[in-house]
Amino acid sequence: MGDYHFQYLQQYLHNVNLRKKVKELLKEKTEIQQKLEILERDDNHSLEERKKRLRSLASEVQRNFECPLTKCNKKYGSEGSLNQHIKLKHPELVNKT
Template sequence: MGDYYLEFLQQYLHNVNLRKKVKELLKEKGEIQQKLEMLEKEGNNHSFEERKKRLRSLASEIQRNFECPLTKCSKKYGSEGSLNQHIKLKHPELVNKS
């Protein structure tokens, strides 16, 4: 009978410790929620919907000066970065050569 009682005590103490941890975490959660509410009231933390959209150029307005080096590919791009991305995705054999 002693083994069962010892096991009971161990489980009881374990549960007491777990309850303590849960209370601490709930307290911490409440503090974080309060801080978040304060930041939102101050206006420092704009939600995703409130952020301004980045103005982008229309496709017809872009000057495409960067041409794909493959003769069979007629793609042209407005920036060197876009061309490099095209080459990596569509022509990986060109990237693997160097």
């Protein structure tokens, strides 16, 4: 009977320790979830802020880059935009060079 009682006490103490660990882990899980929610909220705000860009109005852009074809009267505000126009609208010019 003594051996049975000893095993019962061991199991009881083991269960008490496991319950403590489970409570600690649940508390830690809750804290981590709260931190994650805060980080996601902050990250969403920063993503929204990154998406917003101040752009110049079309009327404000100085168009100094002209298409080299005389029949095409297009002008662009940057060399990159002009190059993109040439690639898309005048591929024969790209193939020459």
